[in-house]
Amino acid sequence: MKNEPLAWYIAGPLIGLIVPLLLILKEKQFGISSSYRFLISGLTKKPGYFNYNREHDAWQFYFVIGLILTGVFYGLNGYDMNELKTIQTTHGGFGGGDVMHYVSTSGFYDLSNWAIFLVGGVLIGFGSRYSNGCTAGHCIMGMSQFSKTSFLATIGFFIGGLIATYFIIPCLF
Amino acid sequence: MKKILNIASFVLLGIYFATVLTEAQAISWYRIQEMFYFKSFHMYGLLGSAIATGALSLWIIKKFNVKSLHHNPIEVKDKPFEWKANFGGGIIFGLGWGLTGACSAPLFISLGINWKIGGLLLIGAFIGTYIYGLLKDKLPH
Numbered sequence: 001m002k003n004e005p006l007a008w009y010i011a012g013p014l015i016g017l018i019v020p021l022l023l024i025l026k027e028k029q030f031g032i033s034s035s036y037r038f039l040i041s042g043l044t045k046k047p048g049y050f051n052y053n054r055e056h057d058a059w060q061f062y063f064v065i066g067l068i069l070t071g072v073f074y075g076l077n078g079y080d081m082n083e084l085k086t087i088q089t090t091h092g093g094f095g096g097g098d099v100m101h102y103v104s105t106s107g108f109y110d111l112s113n114w115a116i117f118l119v120g121g122v123l124i125g126f127g128s129r130y131s132n133g134c135t136a137g138h139c140i141m142g143m144s145q146f147s148k149t150s151f152l153a154t155i156g157f158f159i160g161g162l163i164a165t166y167f168i169i170p171c172l173f
Numbered sequence: 174m175k176k177i178l179n180i181a182s183f184v185l186l187g188i189y190f191a192t193v194l195t196e197a198q199a200i201s202w203y204r205i206q207e208m209f210y211f212k213s214f215h216m217y218g219l220l221g222s223a224i225a226t227g228a229l230s231l232w233i234i235k236k237f238n239v240k241s242l243h244h245n246p247i248e249v250k251d252k253p254f255e256w257k258a259n260f261g262g263g264i265i266f267g268l269g270w271g272l273t274g275a276c277s278a279p280l281f282i283s284l285g286i287n288w289k290i291g292g293l294l295l296i297g298a299f300i301g302t303y304i305y306g307l308l309k310d311k312l313p314h
Contacts, residue, residue: 005196005197005198005199005204005215006193006196006197006198008197008214008215008216008217008218008219008222009218009222011193011194011196011197011199011219012197012218012219012220012221012222012223012225012226013222013223013225013226014193015190015193015194015197015199015219015223015226016222016223016224016225016226016227016230017226017230018186018189018190019226019227019230019231020227020230020231020233020234021186021189022186023230023234023241023247023249024234024239024241024242024247025182025186025241025242026182026183026186026241026242027241027243027245027247029249029250032277032278032281033277035277036277036298036299036301036302037302037306039299040299040302040303040306047306047307047309048306049305049306049309050306059183062180062183062184062187063183063184063186063187063190064187064281065183065184065187066183066184066185066186066187066188066189066190066191067187067188067190067191067278067281067282067285068281068282068284068285069184069187069188069191069285070187070188070191070192070195070282070285071191071195071281071282071283071284071285071286071291072285072286073285074195074282074285074286075285075286075287079195079286081201081202081283081286081287081290084198084201084203084204085203087203087204087207088203088206091207091210091212091213094206094207094210094212095206095210103203108202108203108274109202109287109290111289111290114293116272116273117273117290117293117294117297118293118294118296118297119272119297120268120269120272120273120275120294120297121269121273121280121293121294121295121296121297121298121299121300121301122269122297122298122300122301122304123265123266123268123269123272123297123301124266124269124270124273124275124276124277124280124294124297124298124301125269125297125298125299125300125301125302125303125304125305126262126265126266126301126302126304126305127262127263127264127265127266127267127268127269127301128262128266128276128277128298129262129301129302129305129306130258130261130262130265130266130305130312131258131259131260131261131262131263131265131266132252132253132255132258132259132262133252134266134276134277135270135276135277135278136276136277136278137252138252138259138263139220139224140220140223140224140227141227142252143224143227143228144224144226144227144228144230144231145228145231145249145251146228147251147252148254149251149252149253149254149255149259150252150259152254152256152259152260152263153259153260153262153263153266154263155260155263156259156260156261156262156263156264156266156267157263157264157266157267157270158267159263159264159267160263160264160265160266160267160268160269160270160271161205161209161267161268161270161271162209162267162271163264163267163268163271164209164267164268164269164270164271164272165206165209165210165271166209168268168271168272169206169271169272
């Protein structure tokens with residue numbers, strides 16, 4: 001397992017290409033988090049937010065199947081989500097002593113952190129629906145359109161991320 | 174048959190996207206932490222060049238009036254500007270992103286790699302989406 005990522009100047013443009021690929025091949029604007037609404041509306045139509053023309057979002061569900069399949073492929077090939085745990089030490093230990101000690105032993109991706117995954121998931125689901133997009137729809141698609149809506153949302157993402165990183169995570173370990 | 178091909182094309186695009194994200198390690202909590210601690214340019218370069226590529230593509234599409242595969246004009250719509258929701262919801266989403274290192278695409282990729290951790294994230298995301306559905310009319314937008 002290698003520790004070096006695919007270089008940003010190759011991976012970044014490949015990520016950005018999803019925007020024209022979806023528009024030209026499929027006439028869709030890139031986004032992922034509408035799939036949460038789509039999936040829940042398959043289970044219940046109440047409250048009214050889930051009673052909508054869901055066929056419009058069905059494609060995001062198919063796209064998500066591709067994401068999951070890719071994960072399964074990496075998983076079956078022994079991908080270790082904790083393989084990067086040494087990067088904290090190489091950077092002189094961000095997060096301070098306790099976080100670093102914790103991460104260098106069990107690693108962040110450990111079921112003992114179940115509450116973080118669950119609560120974090122709630123924030124991701126609620127926040128992306130409230131802000132009407134996530135990193136895909138706002139950061140990548142919306143910023144490519146120079147949309148002020150997405151610019152504002154992206155600033156929000158970073159503020160939230162910085163608060164979590166500097167004030168919440170150091171209190172959790 | 175047409176329907177299957179349509180579904181398969183989205184699945185393939187998802188596989189493409191997920192493979193690039195995973196190879197770039199953008200799905201890793203460690204890389205996200207590194208980004209929020211400003212210790213590496215990697216994630217900024219990744220996001221910046223992705224946006225630049227997206228913006229350039231949209232410019233080319235507009236400038237040369239590029240048509241879709243099915244010969245339709247390509248329309249790009251703006252999402253409605255609701256600053257309280259965009260910004261407030263953005264901060265809440267960011268808290269989840271910073272805590273777990275996952276945004277929506279990595280969440281689903283993690284589900285494939287490790288169904289227990291990804292499952293917790295996904296159950297959480299469903300609960301969060303449902304809570305939003307319940308509160309939508311009471312929240313400022």
